[in-house]
Amino acid sequence: MASPIINGYHTEVMDSDNDESEYEFKDYYSKDKTMELRDIYIPACTQLFFRENPLKIVRSQGTYMYDQLGNKYLDCINNVAHVGHCHPYVNNQVYKQMSACATNNRYLHDNTVILAERITKTLPKGLEQIFYTNSGSEANDLAIRLAREYTGNYDILVLDNAYHGHLLSLVELSSYMYKKMTNQQKMPEHVHVVPTPDVYRGKFRDIDYNNDEVKLCQLYFDEVRRIVEEAESRGRHIAIFLFEPLQSCGGQIIYPKGYLRKTFDYLQSKGILCLADEVQAGFGRCGTHFWSFQSYEEDLIPDFVTLGKSMGNGFPIAALVTRRDITNKFVIDGIEYFNTYGGNPVSCRA
Amino acid sequence: MASPIINGYHTEVMDSDNDESEYEFKDYYSKDKTMELRDIYIPACTQLFFRENPLKIVRSQGTYMYDQLGNKYLDCINNVAHVGHCHPYVNNQVYKQMSACATNNRYLHDNTVILAERITKTLPKGLEQIFYTNSGSEANDLAIRLAREYTGNYDILVLDNAYHGHLLSLVELSSYMYKKMTNQQKMPEHVHVVPTPDVYRGKFRDIDYNNDEVKLCQLYFDEVRRIVEEAESRGRHIAIFLFEPLQSCGGQIIYPKGYLRKTFDYLQSKGILCLADEVQAGFGRCGTHFWSFQSYEEDLIPDFVTLGKSMGNGFPIAALVTRRDITNKFVIDGIEYFNTYGGNPVSCRA
Structure with missing residues (x-):
């Protein structure tokens, strides 16, 4: 279960393990290319947020999401990231269990x-x-x-x-x-x-x-x-x-x-x-x-x-x-x- | 997608990252205690393998599973571990993406x-x-x-x-x-x-x-x-x-x-x-x-x-x-x- 404690005893894990620079990912495709491929492969009835100019999010941490240009968005609508995006305590636990x-x-x-x-x-x-x-x-x-x-x-x-x-x-x-x-x-x-x-x-x-x-x-x-x-x-x-x-x-x-x-x-x-x-x-x-x-x-x-x-x-x-x-x-x-x-x-x- | 290549280019990842000793997990409960708690919390219609003496598996790697006493079992029936249990390449990829x-x-x-x-x-x-x-x-x-x-x-x-x-x-x-x-x-x-x-x-x-x-x-x-x-x-x-x-x-x-x-x-x-x-x-x-x-x-x-x-x-x-x-x-x-x-x-x- 995702622990509800964000600022309590888990912060030490967050501090020590969460070097953000480690997770700067290569952006494989330009946004236009991603949209083009999505048009081919993903059914149009699975809609994106923001029809006119959908976001391409490549990174998310805590309460923020980042697009391919590095623009930062405060995420007020996410329905999943309960203790913040990519909480390192949760991720470490998942990784350890997947490895065991x-x-x-x-x-x-x-x-x-x-x-x-x-x-x-x-x-x-x-x-x-x-x-x-x-x-x-x-x-x-x-x-x-x-x-x-x-x-x-x-x-x-x-x-x-x-x-x-x-x-x-x-x-x-x-x-x-x-x-x-x-x-x-x-x-x-x-x-x-x-x-x-x-x-x-x-x-x-x-x-x-x-x-x-x-x-x-x-x-x-x-x-x-x-x-x-x-x-x-x-x-x-x-x-x-x-x-x-x-x-x-x-x-x-x-x-x-x-x-x-x-x-x-x-x-x-x-x-x-x-x-x-x-x-x-x-x-x-x-x-x-x-x-x-x-x-x-x-x-x-x-x-x-x-x-x-x-x-x-x-x-x-x-x-x-x-x-x-x-x-x-x-x-x-x-x-x-x-x-x-x-x-x-x-x-x-x- | 899980890569189907086990003995090809992914083995280097396996060799370098997969120190098994790292994943020796604490066994919280005795097997009897786990079974007792399972009887309380898990509906009896979700059946275990081996009704008489169910296995308590605490670790799995490649084609083997290990019980709480360290006994090793060759897994011939698993329906999920497609490239071997806990393949480190897959797990590293999941971890990286969860972090990003x-x-x-x-x-x-x-x-x-x-x-x-x-x-x-x-x-x-x-x-x-x-x-x-x-x-x-x-x-x-x-x-x-x-x-x-x-x-x-x-x-x-x-x-x-x-x-x-x-x-x-x-x-x-x-x-x-x-x-x-x-x-x-x-x-x-x-x-x-x-x-x-x-x-x-x-x-x-x-x-x-x-x-x-x-x-x-x-x-x-x-x-x-x-x-x-x-x-x-x-x-x-x-x-x-x-x-x-x-x-x-x-x-x-x-x-x-x-x-x-x-x-x-x-x-x-x-x-x-x-x-x-x-x-x-x-x-x-x-x-x-x-x-x-x-x-x-x-x-x-x-x-x-x-x-x-x-x-x-x-x-x-x-x-x-x-x-x-x-x-x-x-x-x-x-x-x-x-x-x-x-x-x-x-x-x-x-």
Whole structure:
């Protein structure tokens, strides 16, 4: 796990090992040549930042990125470099582990369990079993499999404008993405969308309700109940509710206090599992708490938490944490989960 | 890309940088303690090799792995360490890139296009556009999205006993895995399964047909045509045919000569796209050719090729290669594909 301590005991490593001049890299191609080759080989639907004049970044350290001419940019938008670009402590650890042993998780390895122990200690009691994956998308996809197996239900409840990943199973429930597609007018039958509790631009707004947070919370919660009841009246059965505790791509939305509590209580009492997607906002990014769902009420207990992006400071690692009785359903049903890279010793050390 | 040259010009790096004693790692826990912690934190459905007495591997170099007592094992089953465990050339490259710049692929970067150029040069002309992903599963999942968008069809054709990955979209078409699950008797409606052309244990066997490879090829191909025609007569429309050129989990099957040619000609003439899943067998593993589909006939041209596992010698990277007219369909339809880690400069350098 990327250590969150930047200015503490790791700085000695930073000072001694981080001679920047060592990492001045040869720039193989001119920027025009890189763009030309990219046009040939990289599909145009994988877009660059800055359409008019995209940046060619050749070096990044701490909070800065540098282009091929040596221009320095303060990076305010990066979604991965959690403890600063190219933190030498993380990189040294990855290098050491890659040099010692890099294999798959069908062997015993200490890093696998050490990381699991450290992560689960930051989470509510009961959330103690961890699946390692390579991306937040893989973690969300796996959670849906588990929830369906555990509940016997198939359907999925999400917030409007959600983004939960790029896989087939997730695109169809990420209305943020789904809406961008031309030929699809409505969501698939098994996906139920509730209005995002956005008191600024949402269905119910603070200016219309005199900033009454209790009232707004109730109105948005009533929407959840209405949509679940409607679905059930049509014979649909919901397995899982996925949500981003701080909706990210959808506009950095903070929900009214009490909303998640009410929603959890209602859904969990019906046997619907709740998944907090912490891929974007987790690992301390919300400031006050290590996980953003804890920033509402500290004793909220989701059934699943998914982690990603910042977890390895750039090294691909992600995870799904859940309860033992949920993972046991896979064991009982004889389902094996194997992910070639997931939980390999190098990722865990990152 | 992991360089396939082990005993050539890279050996100098190996000799100079690979002082094994440097990487003698502290073993944090006893093997019993590791197993105990694993029982707590790691779901039992993520199985270890060797159920009775699993190995605890703490170090691996070249073709050997070492357990916590220093016992040495010749590794005959590893599916990732393509140029030997912990190859120092690969590791040094990864470390250097992690130290210089590790960000996402929304910036221009030379490594992205250099790797794309090198990979596409090994493939038939026309297969020149590459999506980077974190796993073979993500690559196959994306190919299905593209094929559906491109053809307007939804259904999928696969070989029996196929394994194409662990995601929701792939489990349901990997009959190798699907059959292991208890509650599912038949495949989903949109998945059509043809008999694997296995002349040793399959539906038609060489001993019954006097080793007549032409005859066996025809019999297995007739099965493809029969199943496609049956599906079409029920109003189903197939978008894509996924296959492993050398079926791996399904038993290391080599198909009769001519089978892929006939199957490609038939399916492609109907507008069904063909995907060669090279995740397990690619990057020279079949011996004679760099890609295993080329080992049948060198001028076979799939519409998609997916790569993974051995690609980064342990570093999580995978890819989907396809034609420009297929990726253009995403562009025209306004679909964007973004993968946080996919195609980052570090992976590409690995």
